[in-house]
Amino acid sequence: MSLTAYMDDLGRAARAAATQMAAASTAAKNAALLALARRLREAGPALADANARDLAGAAELSGPLRDRLKLDAKTLATVAEGCEQIAAMPDPIGEITGVKRRPSGISVGQMRVPLGVFGMIYESRPNVTIEAASLAIKSGNACILRGGSEAIHSNLALAELVAASLQEAGLPRTAVQLVNTTDRAAVGLLISRPQWVDVIIPRGGKGLIERISAEAKVPVIKHLDGNCHSYVDEVVDLDLAVKVTDNAKTQKYSPCNATESLLVHAAQAPAFLPRIAAVFKAKGVEMRGCLRTLALVPGAVPATEEDWSTEYLAPIISIKVVDSLDEAIAHINRYGSHHTDAILTANHPNAMRFLREVDSASVMVNASTRFADGFEYGLGAEIGISTDKFHARGPVGLEGLTSMKWVVLGQGEVRR
């Protein structure tokens, strides 16, 4: 079968499944999620084999990216628990809200409905396959998933568990389908078929997005790179600033919400920079700084213009000393990726200005950028972190996979 025919088959099946999923009962969707949690726990050894094949084929990946590919017992337990948590959440579909009686006599409200079919392209992280599948099921959507090529064996094994769980609950197996080839031509076909796919969710870096921007013929909710900043303000609790900055950079290096760039007000730089530099040095983090940073941190190397826009996903951080909050905000809006940025401050008006003026999906005060995450925000799980402004911004959970349609309830009223 040609790749085009294969992708059309997936699309046709997804479109048909979406109709059934939109009408599925909460009980059936929850049954599928609980069956999936059970199957994930039972399938440990088989999944370990599939994952071992992927890891063996990805020897060249850096440490943090290898960690992302691992499907170990802890990851499996977490994703199984995630399915159970989503099953326990209220079903958003069909809920009618905001009903108001109009002078004409009609009542007007809005009903939450699934988006239909979403296509998702994402990194080599097998747990995302389960998070996307479980959110699709609960939100009554169908989806076509295209995971990173390094994770193909793990993803195929996981997709089989999802299909079996859907079938066990009396739902269509094809509500969640995985593209079974790593041929990137399949991505081109997925993003150009509006008859089968209602929206594309790309999770990835600049190369992916350039292609999506050039070729997509369906609406896109971009989940892009995170060049996240932590800004240490003029008045700040230094212990808090060291603790939070350390966590934001070093708790995990690969996620898009890790801090990649540190801005420090000149008034705090002499006290703060040597302290955080000692922490980074002990953890092997390379520091690339402006000239004023270099004067305070002997181990740092000079930062280039490119560093300010770079997402390292590695133990590297860029550091710049700034003279004002205005300079920090302007720097973040210019070089950041509008993902997540934080201010560490004891000055309330400055905190409020940062929240209003930094143009990012999540803006934080005195907290680690690593918190930008659907689970941490109380959404149950996340499809990813939208860096778009339309439809959904920041961590996208169940609601982000739905839209509202208008509902009008009358008793024979006619318009005059």
Ligand SMILES: NC(=O)C1=CN([C@@H]2O[C@H](COP(=O)(O)OP(=O)(O)OC[C@H]3O[C@@H](n4cnc5c(N)ncnc54)[C@H](OP(=O)(O)O)[C@@H]3O)[C@@H](O)[C@H]2O)C=CC1
């Ligand atoms: N905002 C968010 O929610 C998230 C953002 N990210 C971002 O993702 C990036 C890191 O992940 P990484 O794996 O390096 O990302 P990549 O962009 O390299 O890969 C992500 C996915 O896109 C595919 N892809 C990449 N380029 C193309 C292309 N030109 N044509 C078709 N498919 C393509 C990859 O396929 P293949 O396997 O064939 O390379 C993979 O499936 C970082 O920038 C990170 O911030 C990551 C997670 C969440």
Ligand SMILES: N[C@@H](CCC(=O)OP(=O)(O)O)C(=O)O
């Ligand atoms: N929201 C997630 C991060 C998602 C993400 O960035 O994934 P990845 O880039 O694959 O490590 C978390 O904080 O765990």
